Amino acid sequence: MRRFTKAALLCACMTSIAQSVFADEAGPVRIGYSMSLTGIFAQAAPSQVNAYTLWAEEVNAAGGLDVAGEKRPVEFISYDDQSNPANAVRIYERLITEDKVDLLAAPWSTPIHLALAPVLSRYQFPMVGNTAASVQLREVAPGYIWFPTAVIPDKLGVELAKLMKSEEITSAAIMANVSPLSQEIKTYLIPALEAEGITVTMSENYPPDIRDMTTLISQANAGSPDALIALSYPADTFLFTGQAKELGVKAPFVLALVGPTIDAYQKAMGTAADNVVTVGHWSPKQEAWPKAKIFFDAYSARYGEAPDALDSALAYMSLEILEQAVAVAGLDREALRAEIATATFDTINGPVKFEGVENTVTPTSFLQIQDGSLELIWPQAIRTSEFRPKTAW
């Protein structure tokens, strides 16, 4: 009987050793993230999830993720955070302590990135962020989170004023969603415009769930400004464009903040979308970034629509950075942290390097929809096309 027990124990031990060895060698690298599949940010989720999925498919098709020389397949573990930062905190705690994932990918939105920063520090788990954009990002203690975005409101305000000045704009009307990003940009934009000698004819706020913008647009039109700046979010960007067309806005410079980079915007708005300026730092047209066009084509072929030049591009970039860091540092978190913090990465948006939490290489840029494609029109150094005045809706 005792011998039988011993034999059974031995068998059990050997099986478990075999299993663990097997798991170490051939098991996939597990990457966890949370996504706003429901709730107020839900409409933004596909542009990011699609980019993640495309990246994983490409990596697996190429034989797997290079983990310091060893190729391993990747798989995602993801949960819905319902657009709620508190839920995202719980999900990342779960991913780290229960699911014991190997790597983390970023969620959507600034609030959720900001809420996660302390969690990452507590567990000393590095994560490359993507869609967060705020001057507050610089308040986050550097260490385990990085932000590749070039949409930082203070720089953005200054660059937008310079772009407008170079196009000989002398007056501007501003309408801003009360959401944090819009308000931050407005705070930095107005002094920058005044410094460039551009008169602000109107500056109004509106609620996030606005249903009718005709009064605001008419009020803006009344001052006959050269520029109409809508610091809008996707839902109100669609509303703004439709109603600006109905009311026949005459301003030659029209900017909408978040939304015009979404493929559905151009499809829904048709000619009204043409020559609308927006915020973004990536374009497939930039030949200095050879990976940009490859990503654009692969994404378009896979999903039947163009990638979002802001969110899809940032989401993909964040995984490119992670991929290149893992190839050098492996999965050891401290080694990985050191590599992300110091190396220069080659992405679809050109080179990226971090100082503290910020990407200091990618310039703050502006895009314009021209004949159905997104062209970089600012700054001069990387532009793919010249600014075109908006003459028709």
Next chain:
Amino acid sequence: MAQMKRYSYDLPLAGLVLLFALSLPLWAGDYMLGVGFTLAMWLAMVQSWSLLSATTGYISLGHAVFCGIGAYAMVLALPVMGIAISLIFGGAMAGLAALLIGLPVMRVRGPYFVILTFGLAELAKAIVMQAETSMGQFSRLIFNAPSLAVLYWVMLALAVIAVAAAWLLSRSRLGAGLVAVRENEEAAEAVGVPVARLKTIALVLSAVIPGMIGGLLTLRSSYFDAAQAFDPVLSFTTVTMAIVGGLRSPRGPFLGAIAFVLLSEVLWLRLPQLYMIALGALLIAFILFAPRGLAGMVSRLFASGDKSGKVAGHGTA
């Protein structure tokens, strides 16, 4: 007799549950602790809401307003007062807000009261958002928040206080007066119950703990923005839990909170849409088929061999 018997059974059980809950941070991982924090939070929230709505029958659909006010007051006070006092300050401000809101709001009844509480909560949210914007603040980060274990213990304390307050209330003159308001407000007033004053006291009592809950939730995510702090989903979930748990039993909030937190752990992470559907379906099912909630079902179960319990069980249905 039935009452005596039930409490002699409930008290040791409650003691065991409390001991278990207190020891959680000593042996459980952070994820379990997070679940415990959520459970304690909902228990405290539903129990506080019950102090007003279950006892008086005035259904508040805007209790998130007190969480929001408490959170905002705490965030503003934090640089001056330190964390512990700021939390209490948040609770006090929520109580003060309840007193101010109570004067006009407690004059209307039924559906008007429900709509007014919801509208006021949204109004307060809009005001705080505008105030933040005009101060050039877009959201606030909180540094050096206490560890999850500390937050958990504080939340657990709030839950215990809320339960104790409900228990004391049900045995006090104040509680008896409030039940009289629920059963027939005119009759109560006619026999000399100071209706207006009692209702306002109940509202204030039910606001203080949610104020501190709001502060704790903000510390938990170390991030404040008005839309999140005043999230109306907080209000809706509270009402749903209370109804599913059972409005007229001291066990109701406990059962409702446990059922929902467990349900959400099972469904929410994997099947979010199904979770919302389950929430709605459960609410409808309970209102139609089990108006006394889980607590009613439990007491019927235990009372099946006990005639006196059974009579008591059907008495209020």
